[in-house]
Amino acid sequence: xxxxxxxxxxxxxxxxxxxxxxxxxxxxxTLSRDLxxxxxxxxxxKAAPRALDDSAVVTIDGQRFAITTDSxxxxxxxxxxxxxxxxxxxxTVNDLAMIxxxxxxxxxxxxxxxxxxxxxxxxxxxxxxxxxxEAGAYIAAxxxxxxxxxxxxxxFINTSGVGKIAQGLNISGANAEEGDxxxxxxxxxxxxxxxxxxxxxxxxxxxxxxDVAPLNHLVQAMxxxxxxxxxxxxxxxxxxxxxxxxxxxxxxxxxxNEPLLPFKPAVKAACEMLGFEPLHIANEGKLVAFVxxxxxEKVLGVMKQxxxxxxxxxIGRVIGTKKPQVRLKTAIGGTRLVDMLPGEMLPRIC
Amino acid sequence: xxxxxxxxxxxxxxxxxxxxxxxxxxxxxxxxICGGQTHAFLHHGLDAMLPAQIELVHGPGxxxxxxxxxxxxxxxxxASQSNVIFxxxxxxxxxxGSSKDLFSVxxxxxxxxxxxxxxxxxQIAESNxxxxxxxxxxxxxxxxxxxxMAVLQAKNKDIRNFSVLVSHVRVPPAMEAILSSKSNRVxxxxxxxxxxxxxGYHEYPPIAExxxxxIVVTGFEPIDLLxxxxxxxxxxxxxxxxxxxxxQRAVRFEGNGSAQRTIRRVxxxxxxxxxxxxxxxxxxxxxxxEFQDFDAEKRFAVDHIFTQESSLCIAGEILQGLKKPxxxxxxxxxxxxxxxxxxxxxxxxxxxxxxxxxxxxxxxG
Numbered sequence: 059x060x061x062x063x064x065x066x067x068x069x070x071x072x073x074x075x076x077x078x079x080x081x082x083x084x085x086x087x088t089l090s091r092d093l094x095x096x097x098x099x100x101x102x103x104k105a106a107p108r109a110l111d112d113s114a115v116v117t118i119d120g121q122r123f124a125i126t127t128d129s130x131x132x133x134x135x136x137x138x139x140x141x142x143x144x145x146x147x148x149x150t151v152n153d154l155a156m157i158x159x160x161x162x163x164x165x166x167x168x169x170x171x172x173x174x175x176x177x178x179x180x181x182x183x184x185x186x187x188x189x190x191x192e193a194g195a196y197i198a199a200x201x202x203x204x205x206x207x208x209x210x211x212x213x214f215i216n217t218s219g220v221g222k223i224a225q226g227l228n229i230s231g232a233n234a235e236e237g238d239x240x241x242x243x244x245x246x247x248x249x250x251x252x253x254x255x256x257x258x259x260x261x262x263x264x265x266x267x268x269d270v271a272p273l274n275h276l277v278q279a280m281x282x283x284x285x286x287x288x289x290x291x292x293x294x295x296x297x298x299x300x301x302x303x304x305x306x307x308x309x310x311x312x313x314x315n316e317p318l319l320p321f322k323p324a325v326k327a328a329c330e331m332l333g334f335e336p337l338h339i340a341n342e343g344k345l346v347a348f349v350x351x352x353x354x355e356k357v358l359g360v361m362k363q364x365x366x367x368x369x370x371x372x373i374g375r376v377i378g379t380k381k382p383q384v385r386l387k388t389a390i391g392g393t394r395l396v397d398m399l400p401g402e403m404l405p406r407i408c
Numbered sequence: 409x410x411x412x413x414x415x416x417x418x419x420x421x422x423x424x425x426x427x428x429x430x431x432x433x434x435x436x437x438x439x440x441i442c443g444g445q446t447h448a449f450l451h452h453g454l455d456a457m458l459p460a461q462i463e464l465v466h467g468p469g470x471x472x473x474x475x476x477x478x479x480x481x482x483x484x485x486x487a488s489q490s491n492v493i494f495x496x497x498x499x500x501x502x503x504x505g506s507s508k509d510l511f512s513v514x515x516x517x518x519x520x521x522x523x524x525x526x527x528x529x530x531q532i533a534e535s536n537x538x539x540x541x542x543x544x545x546x547x548x549x550x551x552x553x554x555x556x557m558a559v560l561q562a563k564n565k566d567i568r569n570f571s572v573l574v575s576h577v578r579v580p581p582a583m584e585a586i587l588s589s590k591s592n593r594v595x596x597x598x599x600x601x602x603x604x605x606x607x608g609y610h611e612y613p614p615i616a617e618x619x620x621x622x623i624v625v626t627g628f629e630p631i632d633l634l635x636x637x638x639x640x641x642x643x644x645x646x647x648x649x650x651x652x653x654x655x656q657r658a659v660r661f662e663g664n665g666s667a668q669r670t671i672r673r674v675x676x677x678x679x680x681x682x683x684x685x686x687x688x689x690x691x692x693x694x695x696x697x698e699f700q701d702f703d704a705e706k707r708f709a710v711d712h713i714f715t716q717e718s719s720l721c722i723a724g725e726i727l728q729g730l731k732k733p734x735x736x737x738x739x740x741x742x743x744x745x746x747x748x749x750x751x752x753x754x755x756x757x758x759x760x761x762x763x764x765x766x767x768x769x770x771x772x773g
Contacts, residue, residue: 080515088745258524326409332524390421390630392453394766400745401502402511 082401086294086340089401110307111230112156112290115223124159126150127218135178135213137256139248139267143185145342146215148272149293151193155274156289156345158229158281159221163198164190167216170204174212182213193272195219221274224281233287234308238376239354241347243276243361244269244369246297247325247339255328266324269366271343276364283360284353291345298337298384299398300346305382314374314396316389338399348376415629416452424634428459428641435461436644437593438637439586439729440626441579442600443470446759448628450766462637465593465729466759468582468682469600471547472499473758476681479575480505482710483544486573487513487520489708493536495529496544497551498522506715526558526572533562533570542704545572549603552576552693553667556674559695559702571704574694577680579603580611581691586728587619594729596640598626598633601655606671608663612651620649627655674699685724726759733763740764 082089094103113126128149135142147164154161166186170179190197249268254260273291280286288308292300305312321336329336343366349357354372361367377385384396440446446466449455455464468474484505487494494510501510501520514520519539523529526543533541545555555572562570579600586592599612604625612623622643626636636654643650653659671693680692695703705711722738725731733739743753745761753760 078512078515080511082511260524323409330409330412386453388451388453389416390418390452390454390457392457394450394453397765 080401084294085399085402086296087299087338087399087401090295091398110303111232112153113159113221115157122223124154124157124221124223125219126153127216128153129214129216131211131214132253133211134253134256135182137253137268138265139252140270140342141182141185142213142215143182144189145270146217147186147189147193147195147197148270148342150217150219151189151195151272151274152291152293152342152345154219154221155272155277156229156291157223158227158277158286158289159223159274160278161193161195161219161221161272161274164195164217164219165199165201166197167201168203169210169214169216170202171210171212172204172207179213182215189272193274227281229286229289231288231290231304231307234304234310234312234348234376235287235350236310236376236379237351238287238348239351239372240301240312240314240374240376241349241354241358241361241370241372242297242320243273243345243347243367244343245320245322245325246292246341246344247329247336248322248344249342250296250339251325251328253340260328262324262328264324266322266328269341269343271366273343273345273366276361276367277345279360279364279367280347280349280357284357285350286347286357287350288348289345292341294340295399296335296338296340297346298335298396301384301396302382302398304346304348305384308376309379309382310376311378311381311383311385312374313377313385313387315387318371318373320369320371320373334403335399337396338403351375412629415627415631417631421454421457421630421634424631424638425457425459428462428634428638431638431645432459432461432641433645435463436595436641437463437465437729438596438598438640439465439467439594440598440633440636441467441469441583442598442602442628443467443473443758443762444602444628445469445598445600445626445633447762448630448633450762452630453766454630454633458637462641465732466726466762467597467729468586468685469548469579469603470758471551471577472503474577474582474682474685475500475503475546475575476683476715477506478681478713478715479546479573480509481715482705482708482713483573484508484510484513485710485713486542486704486708487518488516489540491539493519493521493532493539493541494544495521495523495526495532495541497524497546500544500546526555527561530558530561530565530567530570533567534565537569539569540707541570542708543570543572544575546575548577548579548600549607549671550600550605552671552675553606553664556670559674559699560670562702563699568701571702571707572695573704574675575680576675576693577682578677578691578693579607580615581688582682582685583615583623584619585685585688585691587615587621589728591730594621596622596644597624598636598640599623599651601625601627601632601658604653604655604659604663606664606667608661609651609653609659610661610663616649616651622649623651625651625653625655625659627658683724685728733760736760 083093113124130146151161252266252268290300361370529543616623624636624639675693676696677690678694681687
């Protein structure tokens with residue numbers, strides 16, 4: 059069959075999950091973006107030109123505010139290094155921080171499956187309080203719904219947040235420039251592997267902890283040290299998905315260097331064993347920054363002084379414009395493309 | 409990381425590349441059998457670093473890719489039934505059957521679960537005695553021992569609500585099918601290291617001799633792959649055709665005896681259909697007479713389901729090394745990892761998925 063045959067062919071075969079939502083639509087990767095582009099943005103996105111950043115900017119009486127929302131579903135509710143409460147607060151705090159905003163107030167909505175023990179709920183709420191205090195924000199409003207057994211999986215939490223943006227500050231996924239250096243704030247993939255290992259009871263000998271943490275103080279320190287063009291927290295879909303998004307939003311070619319990528323040995327080993335791409339693993343306390351080249355050294359130095367940026371490292375740079383692409387220089391000297399997570403992350407057979 | 413970094417050493421890679429360059433005098437077509445090797449070549453960007461004379465073609469060694477469409481349809485039919493917990497290795501869930509995949513079955517309420525080992529499926533059966541628990545037992549000689557062990561365990565524990573939908577395939581018959589095809593281009597093989605860790609490579613010397621083709625048992629890291637290629641090129645340039653073992657740290661000539669005994673205890677050799685290739689005689693394993701009670705095809709009466717494959721997908725030609733993914737009209741257009749037409753686009757080990765992930769720029773410029 060030649061090319062012209064194919065282009066004239068209306069193909070009944072592909073199975074596009076167009077009529078039903080599948081889990082992959084929530085993976086943070088390509089399917090999630092399909093859902094956004096096909097359904098949400100055409101209906102709801104007209105008023106939100108920056109809907110693809112982690113937070114939106116609204117202007118009220120000339121004053122700019124950051125606003126965002128995030129729902130949290132995680133199993134198990136408690137995992138090494140964190141729990142759904144800390145995750146729910148940090149998720150929203152970090153989304154605000156990724157456009158340079160200082161979080162002010164959060165709301166929280168609980169969807170609780172009947173039968174959940176008060177003790178569990180108490181521990182989750184205490185953890186939320188602690189995380190909000192650490193971020194310097196407060197929880198201003200909340201809502202509770204209880205659904206019957208089987209109507210939800212134990213506990214879902216939605217948080218929304220508002221934050222202040224300093225005058226003149228403009229950080230967006232669309233602002234990467236040729237020459238920018240790419241910095242990550244620490245080791246990659248800790249959260250995803252820690253949760254997976256707890257959920258699937260994989261029996262790894264070392265206990266890997268989730269990195270879930272509020273990053274707003276780190277971000278403020280970075281802003282004080284130099285010109286930051288882009289910030290993003292590589293949560294679902296991992297670093298690869300964030301970088302591809304930024305390449306597309308800014309229309310630039312990004313090159314990262316494999317030997318420079320910081321990984322904990324346990325994360326690397328788990329990925330090798332299970333056949334996961336480590337660049338697709340979720341993080342909850344890491345950010346990737348695109349920094350003006352001349353400021354990068356100073357920004358990196360400041361990051362390393364902070365609690366959540368101690369392992370920060372330069373991993374690459376923006377090498378060109380017009381071709382939205384992420385390239386990886388491999389450890390052995392080869393080059394390949396880096397892609398978004400397609401759908402659900404699947405462990406390999408053998 | 410120990411046991412990996414030493415096989416990814418950039419200086420060693422360079423020197424092996426130079427060595428291959430220094431001995432190669434003419435073009436050679438070499439097939440890496442295993443999808444894991446295909447991915448390793450592309451993941452490390454190693455394919456583009458090879459001397460131009462060496463053309464790699466990608467073999468049929470991806471279990472997801474070669475599982476025939478009708479077997480997926482049978483799986484979907486079973487998984488859609490109420491009272492069934494259908495368990496599978498993760499990457500089978502996205503392989504399209506003729507109308508849907510196992511993901512959609514799950515989205516429509518089917519109880520489809522990813523397991524990391526077939527023994528987990530046996531545990532699920534044990535703790536859900538009122539449900540039928542089915543495991544999708546696919547793969548090459550690598551997954552066969554664990555799948556056989558699961559059946560043995562279920563029998564020993566008298567777990568009657570457990571069954572297996574078996575679609576096991578074997579490498580040597582596929583190699584012979586490729587070599588005896590009139591359009592064959594393959595001049596040497598990198599044999600699949602993991603398969604040989606189980607089976608050894610005692611089956612290969614007769615094939616090497618009969619078809620006059622070098623067969624080098626090869627591992628999965630850059631240094632392994634280059635050593636495998638070096639050995640294959642050396643043989644080709646010298647006009648030799650022998651079975652040799654590059655992957656000595658994992659593979660012995662006779663293989664793993666206890667794994668082979670477990671396989672023989674549970675399975676027998678059967679004719680097996682390969683996706684895109686067709687039936688290859690005695691190319692797979694099915695449950696032997698003693699374990700028929702565990703055969704999901706019979707328990708759920710799905711053995712009457714037969715399905716035609718898409719004429720658009722050239723999976724068969726790709727799996728036989730006749731064409732490259734970039735030569736497929738559907739590649740990257742009708743067929744992407746999100747909307748796979750054929751199995752090679754689905755699995756992390758499939759050749760099309762590897763090309764899509766790492767080499768899309770070749771077609772898009």
